[in-house]
Amino acid sequence: MNPLRALSLTRRVQLALLVGALVAGMVLPHVVSSFILRLVTLALVSALFAMSVDLMAGYAGLVTIGQAGILGTAMYGVGYVASKTDGGIALQITVGFVAGMTAAVIFGLMAMRSSGVYFILITIAQGMIIWGLASLLVNITGAENGLPGIRRPVNIESGFRYYYATLVVVLICSLALFVVVRSPFGHALKGLRGSETRVRMLGHNSAFLKFYMFLVSGFFATVAGILLVYLNEFVNPTDVILGASALPVLMAILGGIGTLIGPFIGAFVIVFLRNWVSLRVDRWQTLMGLTFILVVLFAREGLVGAVSAWWHKRIDGRDGGVSSVLHEPEKREAVLSESG
Amino acid sequence: MEHSAERVVDTVKADRRRVLIITALVAIPLIAWTLTQMSLLSFGTQILNGLSFGAVLFFLASGFTMIFGLLRIANLAHGGFYLMGGYVGITTTLVTGQFWLGLIAGGLAIMVLGVFAERVLLRRIRGLVKPEVLLTIGLTFVIGDLSLAMWGGDPRTVPLPGYLKGPIQIGDSFFYPKYRVFVLGLAIVLAAILFYIDRRTKIGAIVRAGVDDRETVAALGININAVFTIAFMFGAFIAGMSGVIGAGFLALLPGQDFEILLFALVVVIIGGLGSLEGAVLGAAVVGLIDSFAKALVPELSFFTLFAPMAIILMIRPNGLLGKAP
Amino acid sequence: MRKTIRKWIVLAAVLALVAAACGDDSSETTATTAGTTATTAGTTETTAGGTATTTGGGADMFTELKIGVILPLTGGIAGPGADARESWELYFDTNGDGTTVTTSNGVNITYVMEDNASDPAVALTVATKLLEVDDVDIVIPGILASTGTAVGDALGERTDVLLLSPFSCNDDFTQRTPLEGYARPAGWSCSQTGKAFAQWAYEEQGYRDIATACTDYTFGYEHCGGFADAFTQLGGTITEQIWHPLGNSDFGTYATQMNELDVDGIVGLVVGGSAVPFVTAYSDFGVKNRAPLLAGVTTLDQSALRGMDKEVALGAIGHSHWSEGADNPSTKQFVEDFEAATGKIASYYAAGNYGAMEWIVAAVEAMSGPEWTPDLMLETMKDGLVVDTPFGQQAMDDEGAMVFNVYINEIQEREDGKLWNVPIFTYENVDQYYGRDRDEYLTQPPYTKDFQGTGVGG
Structure with a gap:
């Protein structure tokens, strides 16, 4: 018997898409130019970063616009060792990791009591503090001029090899996130979205839960930061500006928030809008803004939500979503009372 | 019922008193120390600097906080509104030669844009925070980019009429820019008007009731959607006008939309979202901190805006004058 | 029904915007589009002949x-x-x-x-x-x-x-x-142009005490360091150095501080959008009545002058290797x-x-x-x-x-009322070590906030 027969049409299509994407990912470097390959690498890193934001924004309903603070601290950790000392790759990565996680701990302690719009605002402040430090501490960060002289590990130095390294790390992290959102911890996080009282009734302390959320999410942001700094071989304060923190949120919402595949799609769309379409269209920022507006108006649940809705309406009305994680529409009233 | 309402009022009062006492405890030693660092004249001038910069901030923040207070929309396009309002004001002033016309035109243009944004775009996603974030940021990109296409990237200022240009001279050696004094005065007038509308008029009463409890207002037969639109219009008008005012102060240029948004956010967070008094207090506090920090601890000037905000939020998660959750 | 109409209005509005964006685009970027076409042509040729090598035989x-x-x-x-x-x-x-x-x-x-x-x-x-x-x-x-x-x-x-x-x-x-x-x-x-500027301030103007107010990042350190180092080498004194953050736009605080200084002139360096507010504050706070502004290269550049008020900038002194009013x-x-x-x-x-x-x-x-x-x-x-x-x-x-030449510029009004930089003094053949021995110069550390020349700050 063909075991595929046991699966519904939706599941089979999902499987086919997943396998297709993996195969495409493997053969891609042999097909496209090294410029496109760099963009794909950047999109993969951005996707990981956006997933780390989505864990908070999508699953727990807590939108952070300061995550570049964690990503950037990790980048600066690596960059400082590479640029200002003669430490090797192992030391660079260790320092970058510790720096990123330290930022995550501090962010968590600061924000674990907030929720709703205030959570958004405090995270904006966090990101801006890191930006302030980056622009201020000339001796450590090089301020506006940034930290040059960062080099990739020798064995993955070429763009070709670095792509595969990134692909592997991002896939492993995606898998880990897949496990996390299905764990009891993941379910508790989803509880935060509805109401915090419910979480408390279930026996969780919401402040601690948010703190752990920062640690887990911060871990993935840190990994993304380390990947990004070796991709660019450069770091400066523009990596931690407000816009850098807003982009992953936009990627997640655009693709479909509260799913893991959504941030991937959003990341690819935005990275290519910013770096590829912009080569052809002068007014690419208008185009990007209009994309956001159109998605909100006509595909409220993001691109994944729209495709999923179309699929179930036209093709297969039986089974769960196209996305790997069920998407719950946001509850309007809950949000209203939360932010009030 | 009566009884509990009184108790609520009492707690609010006690709460405000606590804020005042803590503020005083922090401020007095700081002021004393500051006075050992600079002359009395400098101290006075820096206070004036802080308050006049705070006046610009109040313009920015009042529109934002008004929209948030009633509609619960964190309008992240506020900076974009500011930028485009400023550009329209500059062009109008250049064409007509009238600064006041420019001021009104900047406000009106953004009011029209605001009505479009509220009625056509935002109304369809009311109450959904994330789509609102995406939509208003998208709007900022479009506004910012079209402004760049139309007005170019050079820094622009609004041509001021002669009576607002140059310094006021007191004695032989003390000079102070007229425009800063004018902006301070204008902010006081705006605050007075807003407080009057808020406290003494019927529409103010409806808006206040709407902030506290929309369902009841709607049940009373008031068209809450119309109230929303009017509030958004008015908030957008102030945003556009503040762009023209700011253009005489800070110069307009691409990318400033996000910077301005950040200033507005800091002010309303420190003051308390949706609160008019909060916007006044927040603007004054941020303006003064900024002015003195630059003089006393120049190395930390980036920090001085955001560190107090983070500290205040940790102690009072809803801002100085925000309501307890 | 009404809902559908509204939906169409939205769609129409959005499409109009797209059209506006694109229409605008095509009008403004004809040259670029043309450039791209040429590029493709270039690429084909390159693939045929290799990068920047000859294709024709014999040449x-x-x-x-x-x-x-x-x-x-x-x-x-x-x-x-x-x-x-x-x-x-x-x-x-x-x-x-x-x-x-x-x-x-x-x-x-x-x-x-x-x-x-x-x-x-x-x-x-x-x-x-x-x-x-x-x-x-x-x-x-x-x-x-x-x-x-x-x-x-x-x-x-x-x-x-x-x-x-x-x-x-x-x-x-x-x-x-x-x-x-x-x-x-x-x-x-x-740091190159500042050295000639210092010579002008010291020798031609007879200034002895100067303060600087420059942007707090590497460009500011090097640009103002060049001036400060050369000025102190000549025998002058840098009495105070104020550093304002990059991107700062409210200069009230700094103007108030500058008003407290007792100096012959203040070297002011700002970049981009900070130039207009800086020069305006310098004038409106009355600082220019106490000490003339000695502007850095970007402070009074034409890109900033375009947005500047006439009364504020007229007569200000700057320096640059560029002078749009130069008579050559x-x-x-x-x-x-x-x-x-x-x-x-x-x-x-x-x-x-x-x-x-x-x-x-x-x-x-x-x-x-x-x-x-x-x-x-x-x-x-x-x-x-x-x-x-x-x-x-x-x-x-x-x-x-x-x-190259370093021009000491004065902001003047052209016949049509526009502001521009006109040279009032020119230093010719200024090299990057101007007036210093290269090897001796290179034993100094690069200019930073802490090192602005051996004669600066004790």
């Missing part, structure tokens, strides 16, 4: 050269970016057919221009595109020092590409830690052409790009041989080549830095 000269230009066309410094772009297009329009310039020895020079959105990370991506897809031979890396550093670092190991930087001016790229395959035709070293033929010609094409008086960003292109053409015309290499071009540039650029006559030293 002993390479025939193609392609330049990649990275500019901030959007984002915070889109203003200077636009000037640079327009001057680039002007060069190709007046000296070629808009897309190609053919040198007297038959080399076809083409270019590809890309936007870096004022962001070094984007600049890095764009640089990859220019190198890998367009296969350019020369890269011009943007305007900001950060973009210059990022791209310079990324290209450091590429021996087949030449990096030419008319704007970002980090001293050490041509001094203590020189970059490979790098030069600054029509550019400058950040090549400057006059360029300012005239640029204004005819754009309606704007040329800024130093416009002059820099045009000048870089003149350097490239001059070098190519002095070169021979079947193959273009970065080293060969650098050698030609450094080998006594004197180029008549919008800045006046310039030469290049052995380290890739410029030797």
